[in-house]
Amino acid sequence: MKAARDLLPPLVFGAAVLLIWEGVVRLAGVPSVILPAPSAIGERFVHSIPTLSADFLQTIRGVLAGYLIGNATGLLVAILIDRSPFLQRGLLPLGNLVSALPIIGVAPIMVMWFGFDWPSKAAVVVVMTFFPMLVNAAAGLRSAGSMERDLMRTYGAGYGQTLRKLRLPSALPFVFNALKINTTLSLIGAIVAEFFGTPTVGMGFRISTEVGHLSIDMVWATIVVAAVTGSLFYAIVALVERRATFWHASYRAK
Amino acid sequence: MSNRIIPLLTVLAALFAVWYLAAALMNASLQRDLFANNDNKSYTTGDLINSSLNMERPKLPAPHQIASELYKLVIATPPSSKRGLVFHARITLEETLIGFAIGAALGIGLAVLIVSIPLLEHSLMPWIVASQTVPIIALAPMIVVILNQFDIGGMTPKAAIAAYLSFFPITVGMTKGFRSPDPLQLDLMRTYSATSAQVLTKLRAPASLPFFFASMRIGVAAALVGAVVAEVTKSEDGGLGARLLAGSYYGQTVQIWAALFMAAALSGILVALIDGIGRLTLKRWAFLT
Amino acid sequence: MATKLNTIEIDDVSLTFPTSDGPVQALSGVSLDIVKGEFVSFIGPSGCGKTTLLRAIADLEAPTSGAIRVNGMSPQEARLKRAYGYVFQAPALYPWRTVASNIALPLEIMGVGKAERRNRVERGLELVNLKGFGAKFPWQLSGGMQQRASIARALSFDPELLLMDEPFGALDEIVRDMLNQQLLQLWDKTGKTVLFVTHSIPEAVFLYTRIVVMSPRPGRIHEVIDCRFPRNRTLDIRETPEFLDVAHRVRLGLRAGHSYDV
Numbered sequence: 001m002k003a004a005r006d007l008l009p010p011l012v013f014g015a016a017v018l019l020i021w022e023g024v025v026r027l028a029g030v031p032s033v034i035l036p037a038p039s040a041i042g043e044r045f046v047h048s049i050p051t052l053s054a055d056f057l058q059t060i061r062g063v064l065a066g067y068l069i070g071n072a073t074g075l076l077v078a079i080l081i082d083r084s085p086f087l088q089r090g091l092l093p094l095g096n097l098v099s100a101l102p103i104i105g106v107a108p109i110m111v112m113w114f115g116f117d118w119p120s121k122a123a124v125v126v127v128m129t130f131f132p133m134l135v136n137a138a139a140g141l142r143s144a145g146s147m148e149r150d151l152m153r154t155y156g157a158g159y160g161q162t163l164r165k166l167r168l169p170s171a172l173p174f175v176f177n178a179l180k181i182n183t184t185l186s187l188i189g190a191i192v193a194e195f196f197g198t199p200t201v202g203m204g205f206r207i208s209t210e211v212g213h214l215s216i217d218m219v220w221a222t223i224v225v226a227a228v229t230g231s232l233f234y235a236i237v238a239l240v241e242r243r244a245t246f247w248h249a250s251y252r253a254k
Numbered sequence: 255m256s257n258r259i260i261p262l263l264t265v266l267a268a269l270f271a272v273w274y275l276a277a278a279l280m281n282a283s284l285q286r287d288l289f290a291n292n293d294n295k296s297y298t299t300g301d302l303i304n305s306s307l308n309m310e311r312p313k314l315p316a317p318h319q320i321a322s323e324l325y326k327l328v329i330a331t332p333p334s335s336k337r338g339l340v341f342h343a344r345i346t347l348e349e350t351l352i353g354f355a356i357g358a359a360l361g362i363g364l365a366v367l368i369v370s371i372p373l374l375e376h377s378l379m380p381w382i383v384a385s386q387t388v389p390i391i392a393l394a395p396m397i398v399v400i401l402n403q404f405d406i407g408g409m410t411p412k413a414a415i416a417a418y419l420s421f422f423p424i425t426v427g428m429t430k431g432f433r434s435p436d437p438l439q440l441d442l443m444r445t446y447s448a449t450s451a452q453v454l455t456k457l458r459a460p461a462s463l464p465f466f467f468a469s470m471r472i473g474v475a476a477a478l479v480g481a482v483v484a485e486v487t488k489s490e491d492g493g494l495g496a497r498l499l500a501g502s503y504y505g506q507t508v509q510i511w512a513a514l515f516m517a518a519a520l521s522g523i524l525v526a527l528i529d530g531i532g533r534l535t536l537k538r539w540a541f542l543t
Numbered sequence: 544m545a546t547k548l549n550t551i552e553i554d555d556v557s558l559t560f561p562t563s564d565g566p567v568q569a570l571s572g573v574s575l576d577i578v579k580g581e582f583v584s585f586i587g588p589s590g591c592g593k594t595t596l597l598r599a600i601a602d603l604e605a606p607t608s609g610a611i612r613v614n615g616m617s618p619q620e621a622r623l624k625r626a627y628g629y630v631f632q633a634p635a636l637y638p639w640r641t642v643a644s645n646i647a648l649p650l651e652i653m654g655v656g657k658a659e660r661r662n663r664v665e666r667g668l669e670l671v672n673l674k675g676f677g678a679k680f681p682w683q684l685s686g687g688m689q690q691r692a693s694i695a696r697a698l699s700f701d702p703e704l705l706l707m708d709e710p711f712g713a714l715d716e717i718v719r720d721m722l723n724q725q726l727l728q729l730w731d732k733t734g735k736t737v738l739f740v741t742h743s744i745p746e747a748v749f750l751y752t753r754i755v756v757m758s759p760r761p762g763r764i765h766e767v768i769d770c771r772f773p774r775n776r777t778l779d780i781r782e783t784p785e786f787l788d789v790a791h792r793v794r795l796g797l798r799a800g801h802s803y804d805v
Contacts, residue, residue: 006376013377034403089258090265100471100525102479105494105514108502112510113313147635150603156623157652165648169639187389195395195486196502203392208487211395219396227388234387 036217044217045224051206052225058202059190060229062118066125067186071179073126074133082141083159095135103128107193116197124193129182133175140174141167176241183233191226273317280313281306315508323512336492339516345493346481347520349409353416354477358470360417361424368425369432369458370450379429385422393418394480395487408491412484419480420473427472431465432458467532474524482517494520549612550704550736551577551600556609557761558595569595570606571761577738579703582730584747585740585755586793592762593740593755597708600738601629613704625653627704628697632712634689636681636696643668643677646696653700667695670729687718694726698733705737711746723749724778731774744797748790749781756796766796 018038024030025037032040045052081087107124114120144167152162194204203222210218285306289297297305307316315323324339331338364382368375394415401411435457443453485495494517501510558570570592577583585593598604600611602618613621621627628649636645643664650660668674671691681689690710697705711719723746730737741747747754758765770789772780780786 009373009376010378010380014381031403034400086261087265088261090261090263093258093262094265097522100475101518101521102475102482104479105482105498105517108498108510109507109514111502112505112507145635147631147633148637151629151631151635152652153603154601154622154627154629155649155652156625161652165652166637169637172639184387184389188391191389191392192483192486195483196499207392208395211399211487214399216396216399223392223396226392230388231384 033214033216036220040217041220041224045221048218048221052221054201055203055206055222056225056229058118058198059121059187059194059204062121062190062193063125063186063233065118066122066189067129067182069122070126070129070186071133071182074130074178075137075175077130078134078137078141079163081138082163088138092135092138095131095138098131099135103131104189104192107189108196111193111196116199118202120197121190121193121202125186125189128185128189129178132181132185133178136174136178136181137171140171143174144170172244176237176244179237179241180234183237184230187226187230187233270317273314274307277312277314277316278303278306281309284313285309310508311505312507315511319508320511320515323508324515327512328516339494339497339512342492342494342497342513343516343520345409345491346478346485346495346517349412349481349484349493350416350474350478350520350524352409352413353418353481354420354474356413356417357420357477358424358473361421361469361473362428364421364425365428365432366454368429370454382422382425382429386426390422391419391480391483394483398484398488411488412481412493415484416477416480420477423476424469424473427465427469428462431462431469434465435461464532464536467528467536470528471525471532474528475521478517478521478524549576550579550581550614551575551738552610552612553577553596553600554610554612556596556599556606556611558592558599558604559607568761570599571763573609573762573764575755575764575767577736579736580734581752582727582737582739582750583753583755584751585738585757586742586744586747586797587757587762587765588759588797589742590759590762591757592759593757594708595762596757597706597738597740601627601706625649625700626702627706628700628702630690630694630697630705630707630710632709634681634686634693636689636693638680638682640681641677642673642679642681642684642692645681645692646677646699649696649700655700663699663701664695667699670698671695672725685718687714687722690714690722691725694729698729698735703735705735707737707739709740709742712742719743719746720778726750727774727776744790744793745781748786748793749776749778754789754793756793758797766792768792768796 021035022037022039025035036044077091081091104124106127110120110123110127114123141163148166148170149162152166157165190202191204191207194202195208198205203226206222207219210216210222282302285302288305288309289295289302306312308319309315312319327337327339331340333340333344335341364378368379368382397415397418398411401407401414432454439457439461440453443457448456481493482495482498485493486499489496489499494513497513498510501507501513553573553575556570556573557568559566559568573592573596585596587593595604599606600613600618602622611618614624614626616624616626636642637648640648646664646667647660650663655663664677665674668677671694673688673691673695676684676688676692681692684692694710711722714722726737727750729735737750739747739750741750752769754768754770755764756766756768757763768789770785772785
């Protein structure tokens with residue numbers, strides 16, 4: 001009931017925007033090279049499902065491969081430098097700095113190194129997702145409270161035990177925060193990398209070529225796919241986040 | 255202080271070492287082919303390493319190559335020359351700053367509307383938040399083309415993309431900031447029967463200051479990314495993004511890396527500037543209250 | 544009384560913390576012996592070093608000078624031998640674990656088998672009257688229940704010694720009275736040695752075989768009050784003249800210890 005009440009205003013607003021958009025385009029006769037009507041985009045979408053799904057599959061391969069490798073290495077490095085305050089003081093400011101840099105610029109280099117196909121996109125995504133995970137996971141590992149740590153000390157627990165039983169679980173929210181940030185970053189990375197060269201398929205390729213052909217309705221259809229992919233990806237990670245905490249607790253209850 | 259700088263320098267030194275090693279390893283096979291083409295069979299390992307680190311189009315240029323390229327393009331070339339990086343960096347900087355200013359003004363304005371008008375908050379905010387999960391940069395090439403239809407060319411489309419990329423995070427950040435005062439303080443304003451404009455200027459705006467600087471930091475970095483990506487899609491009038499694209503067309507790796515470092519430096523300076531102003535302001539604010 | 548029975552020997556212990564405003568002396572020349580089976584309450588205003596003393600016994604802080612022996616060992620050896628259970632000011636239960644698995648945590652770390660773990664958790668839950676709540680998560684319980692669970696956790700591996708640092712400080716008075724009584728019964732039943740830090744006079748007086756009154760700046764022992772109510776006392780004793788008399792002595796001690804820094 002409450003969910004329905006929360007959902008209603010944004011849905012009404014979204015529907016209103018679409019209606020006004022459609023109305024304006026039709027009444028004012030806006031040429032479709034500038035702004036196609038939502039109905040035209042919908043029609044284009046339905047007719048281009050094979051192309052759109054081929055693009056989606058091409059791009060998502062790079063996104064997922066890069067996302068997995070980037071996050072895994074970020075987390076691993078965070079755990080490895082955890083015992084060395086020296087390395088942390090050296091690496092973490094660097095990680096924070098990198099988050100402010102236009103890392104997306106490595107795209108042409110990766111395309112040169114790994115070729116036009118999806119591995120170069122995955123490489124861009126690895127570079128983009130690594131640092132957010134490193135910085136967040138390192139903060140997460142430091143997040144366990146001092147009382148909780150003292151408790152482990154009173155049990156004479158070793159480093160490994162404290163890591164497993166206390167610090168990794170308490171780092172989980174931070175890790176998931178990075179996982180969520182990285183969903184968007186990985187899509188951006190893969191799509192922009194495709195602007196620099198692809199085997200004639202992929203969402204970034206589709207957008208840049210169809211813009212060249214002035215078939216803006218196809219561009220919009222691809223953007224719809226990208227938007228839905230981004231939201232779904234994020235939603236799935238958010239769902240896993242909820243589940244993971246639950247699983248964690250119930251798993252240890254038995 | 256020194257116990258922060260020494261680790262950083264150590265890590266940087268290690269990074270350089272790894273870089274050189276990687277450059278030697280990655281370029282060696284290219285260089286070997288080059289030697290073979292020139293019928294040079296008598297080269298030593300030393301020659302190979304030395305040449306690998308000084309190739310014209312290496313797979314991975316060595317740091318000193320990038321440094322000398324940067325010197326050549328930034329210091330030795332006059333700033334007005336199209337061949338120099340200063341020329342292109344200025345284009346990118348201008349687009350970034352114009353876009354950022356517009357994005358920040360719109361973002362803050364929208365955040366004010368959102369916290370003042372409940373209906374707007376309920377209908378608009380979920381979309382703005384959702385937009386954060388969407389790769390909105392995909393829209394960049396289209397914005398360029400659409401603006402072109404209206405005969406709007408030059409810097410404007412790129413500044414527009416920069417504005418639009420910085421707009422979303424600033425809106426979200428500032429809305430959070432305006433909402434950050436705690437309910438007790440808002441109740442206090444209610445007991446004074448303050449108008450919503452007074453609540454905004456006396457409570458919400460000052461309370462949002464830390465969020466303001468955090469949003470500006472993210473916003474300016476996003477604007478720069480927007481400007482660079484826009485230059486990739488509309489490369490005819492220069493900019494660092496155009497240099498990236500040109501370098502990738504012609505396999506000029508050293509040029510790509512130089513442009514990349516320039517963009518990184520630009521972003522780093524802008525962010526550091528905002529951080530600096532933010533730190534000073536926040537400190538002062540804390541002194542005053 | 545033979546010194547062999549001493550569970551804890553504290554000999555001229557001083558402890559100084561370095562801070563940005565220069566060193567702060569938290570403990571100065573503290574000496575105290577605690578006999579097996581005693582219930583010793585430590586009371587004093589904040590800054591008197593009572594928590595620091597408890598932490599030094601637990602090897603969570605290292606004395607600057609002097610020596611502490613726990614069961615004839617150094618605090619570190621005692622900690623590694625898991626000689627004591629520690630109860631903090633807050634329950635410090637892990638939110639991702641159920642109550643039962645929180646109680647089992649020290650047992651897991653000490654390598655106790657699964658079946659034995661389940662047994663001991665059952666016993667622990669019973670001991671603190673939390674039977675049937677094992678599958679709940681800490682955040683689903685009230686503050687008093689959480690603190691009881693943390694006591695069960697401290698007792699799960701059956702240490703001889705229980706160190707409690709203002710464990711009921713954050714609870715309201717009604718819950719606190721109830722827990723005090725349950726704690727006494729537990730002590731009576733198990734015969735453990737308990738060191739109990741508090742800043743509440745009635746709590747200190749109700750729960751003790753000895754009260755150690757401490758005073759601040761530098762933290763030191765002001766007075767040790769040695770008086771015995773029966774082990775199985777009830778809350779009613781708080782109405783008796785003896786109780787009020789001891790409470791009065793503690794109050795005097797606290798005031799005297801405090802006098803020369805105001």
